Amino acid sequence: MSVGDVPETVTAALADQQVEGQVCLEAGAGVGNTTAGLLAAGAKRVYAVTDDADHAATVRERVGDGNADRLAVVEADLRATPLGTGSVNLVTAHGLCNVLPPTALDAVAAELARVAKPDGHLVVDDYAVPPADGAVNRLFALENAAARAVDGRPALTFYPPAVLAAVFADHGWTVQRRKPLLDPVPWTEAHLNAHAVVVRGYADDLPDALGAPLTAMADDLVSAIGSERTGTMYSLAFRLAE
Ligand SMILES: C[S@@+](CC[C@H](N)C(=O)[O-])C[C@H]1O[C@@H](n2cnc3c(N)ncnc32)[C@H](O)[C@@H]1O
Secondary structure, three states: OOOOOOOHHHHHHHOOOOOOOOEEEEEOOOOOHHHHHHHHOOOOEEEEEEOOHHHHHHHHHHHOOOOOOOEEEEEOOHHHOOOOOOOEEEEEEEOOHHHOOHHHHHHHHHHHHHHEEEEEEEEEEEEOOOOOOOOHHHHHHHHHHHHHHHHOOOOOOOOOHHHHHHHHHOOOEEEEEEEEEEOOEEEOHHHHHHHHHHHHHHHHOOOHHHHHHHHHHHHHHHHHHOOEEEOOEEEEEEEEOO
């Protein structure tokens, strides 16, 4: 039944939500931080959805043991989630929106409203636009350049809370509360290395003449930045119209 460590940002975001006994959808399961938080808080069932097979395997390995009756890890695109209409009490999207380009965000917001029960709840946690003088911006810009070169869309988009509130409002969600989760965000060497790994992944798909300098620039930026405390992470809680 153990679900491992739950980050403080997840615990803080869920603290004022009814989780116990609820059917939950973790939209964008990643490495399973929020899935672990939902299970630890007594969710009746958690659908952990990701389009990344490695993430799905990580979540199964991390929290699958002892939770088979409460956890379903689903590999699917959140723009067409294989869940019934009006089937979920609580949707969470922790760190999802920054990896959704604007073209996908609206479709995901619509789909999350479709699967939620009338009067259902949604918690969206994400990063605000980092301050212009943040050194991490240089690494994020490089990551976006590499992503655009490979598949024509950015890897990262930082949405101001008012923008996410407006996009979700278009699909029936009303903001119930907003609160800071991190201020500043501690971008550790491990976080920055994870972004360099993403750049390397794109570089592998490019001709060496382009990919090799991108990889070298990412590694140089990680060394130069080291770690940095900048920007904020926020949480928005919504309720769906009945
Ligand atoms: C940064 S991680 C989220 C972290 C996670 N919520 C946690 O608490 O650990 C983003 C996740 O969203 C997934 N994702 C991004 N776009 C998606 C889409 N269109 N459909 C399904 N999953 C998507 C990624 O594959 C990844 O698993």
